[in-house]
Amino acid sequence: MKNIIVVTITLLSLFACKSQVKQQQEIATANNILEISEKQKQAIRLSVDSISKQNIAGTIKATGKVDVPPQNQIxxxxxxxxxxxxxxxxxxxxxxxxxxxxxxxxxxxxxxxxxxxxxxxxxxxxxxxxxxxxxxxxxxxxxxxxxxxxxxxxxxxxxxxxxxxxxxxxxxxxxxxxxxxxxxxxxxxxxxxxxxxxxxxxxxxxxxxxxxxxxxxxNLGDLHLKVKVFEKDLPNLYTGQTLYTFANGNPSKKYKCEVILVGKHIDDDGTTEVHAHFTDSDKNLLPGMYMNVEIKDAEQKSWSVKNEAVLNFEGKNYVFVMLDDRKFELAEVTPGDSKNGYTEIKNSDVLIGKKLIVDGAYQLLMVLKNTEEEE
The missing domain is CATH 2.40.50.100 (RNA polymerase II/Efflux pump adaptor protein, barrel-sandwich hybrid domain)
Structure with a gap:
């Protein structure tokens, strides 16, 4: 009888301890907050950086069609x-x-x-x-x-x-x-x-x-590209700007063009026509061909973080914000364009002045994911 009482007390103690650990885990991962042990911190080897202004060139993606000016249709x-x-x-x-x-x-x-x-x-x-x-x-x-x-x-x-x-x-x-x-x-x-x-x-x-x-x-000696561009992108377009275009059938072959005219009329579908001249072309380009278009914005300084800091998880993008030596917050971000190892962050106001995890960010995500699965 005495042994039965001892076993019962031991089991109750174990359940109590497990329940306490689970409560601590719930507290540690609530609201995307992760707290790790000192041992885990040493194993992960974290590095810290902050959001900063970097030169990032945005890309406008559009569609176009190879065209011939009226004076070259005889x-x-x-x-x-x-x-x-x-x-x-x-x-x-x-x-x-x-x-x-x-x-x-x-x-x-x-x-x-x-x-x-x-x-x-x-x-x-x-x-x-x-x-x-x-x-x-x-x-x-x-x-x-x-x-x-x-x-x-x-x-x-x-x-x-x-x-x-x-x-x-x-x-x-x-x-x-x-x-x-x-x-x-x-x-x-x-x-x-x-x-x-x-x-x-x-x-x-x-x-x-x-x-x-x-x-x-x-006359194919003066082919040009007629591009449909949305109204929101017009402020980033100008005469003399460089763009690249390619056909669906051969995406590796890109043709360089120069913008010669930006339309001044907005159609009912919210687009306007931009005309560009091919600076290099060949006989594979024929009038009427549909093309994919990439237009580089003028380079400008944008709030950006190192590429390694941005994590994609379940269709969304995140960074880890350092709260203290062992506590971190998983914050959702909206990334923009990337260049020279940096990614633009469009909702940068939530990260300015904060310390962000670069090396070890993915490992922290795995710890957080495993913790949630155990719960």
């Missing part, structure tokens, strides 16, 4: 109608400046060349007659009226010849090389620049009128 038509005799263009095809992209034929091309050569011959005769009448008039061998009529014919022929010359230039016929031996029913249409075909509206044998657009051509 609609090709012909000044005079004709039948398409030849073209090899298909959408997406690259071409070189000066390359023949189409050949048209029509009777009116022959007529224009004929009119030009006849007028050129008539002009020579009219000029000779005018000079003859001028000489005769000087000696009064011819009347003023005859000289004036000769001058009128000469001037008229000169005007007609110039007008026909300009018309022939419109269809790429060089009048300096035109003679009765090389009159042609065909005209060539040449590529005005290096570029890529966007649209083809013709086929062999089709008749095209002067108002018809044969091809849409794009």
């Amino acid at each position: 609609s090709i038509s012909t000044a005079f109608g004709g039948y398409v005799k030849f073209t090899k263009l298909i959408p997406g095809m690259f071409f070189k400046k000066g390359e023949v992209i189409a050949i048209l034929e029509d009777n009116q091309y022959i007529q224009l060349q004929q009119d030009y050569l006849v007028t050129k011959a008539n002009l020579k005769a009219a000029e000779d007659e005018y000079l003859r009448q001028k000489d005769l008039n000087a000696t009064k061998a011819s009347s003023d009226k005859n000289m004036e009529q000769a001058l009128a014919v000469y001037t008229s022929q000169k005007v007609n010849l110039k007008a026909l010359e300009e018309k022939l230039k419109l269809i790429n016929i060089n009048t300096a090389q035109l003679s009765d031996k090389n009159i042609s029913r065909n005209i060539n249409i040449y590529a005005p620049f290096d570029g890529v075909v966007s649209t083809v509206n013709v086929n062999i044998g089709k008749y095209v009128a002067p108002s018809d657009v044969l091809f849409e051509l794009l």
Whole structure:
């Protein structure tokens, strides 16, 4: 009986001690407060730092699309109608400046060349007659009226010849090389620049009128990036700013761009357009491609802590604030951008002037987590 009483008292003492330890643990971890023993402190080897101002460059992330300015989107038509005799263009095809992209034929091309050569011959005769009448008039061998009529014919022929010359230039016929031996029913249409075909509206044998657009051509020498940026980010954007863009299919290949225009109008969705010029590009970039965009803010000093001090736990971010040698508080923080080993803290006001754990912060988190699990 006496032994039973002793065992009972011993068990009650053990339960009482365990209950007391549990109460101490609850007190130690209440409100994210952790208190460790001197032995644990020596084992963890903590280092302390404080929040400070560091140069941190923020990053604005956006989406954009490769675009071509209006002056580099060319609609090709012909000044005079004709039948398409030849073209090899298909959408997406690259071409070189000066390359023949189409050949048209029509009777009116022959007529224009004929009119030009006849007028050129008539002009020579009219000029000779005018000079003859001028000489005769000087000696009064011819009347003023005859000289004036000769001058009128000469001037008229000169005007007609110039007008026909300009018309022939419109269809790429060089009048300096035109003679009765090389009159042609065909005209060539040449590529005005290096570029890529966007649209083809013709086929062999089709008749095209002067108002018809044969091809849409794009000059890729001046590609730019059209970016949609939210209103809140506009204060951090400026002309001349550098940004980098990349396609989803090749994120490792980043293209450098320079901001050339920041929009002044906010759309209904709260965004505005920012235009940037590619400083380096290649043929893999085509108009209409969707791109990911990263824009670096101007560097500015922000309240920051060392990267090791910031802990991510269950989807939130924390730092340990040192209350005394063995007592610490787990404080939630909102991190920003990181650079040079430091992370910006957006809610920095709660940490200014306090000591923060850097080395050993993760070990403290494990102790706190294990303690809570035991409870």
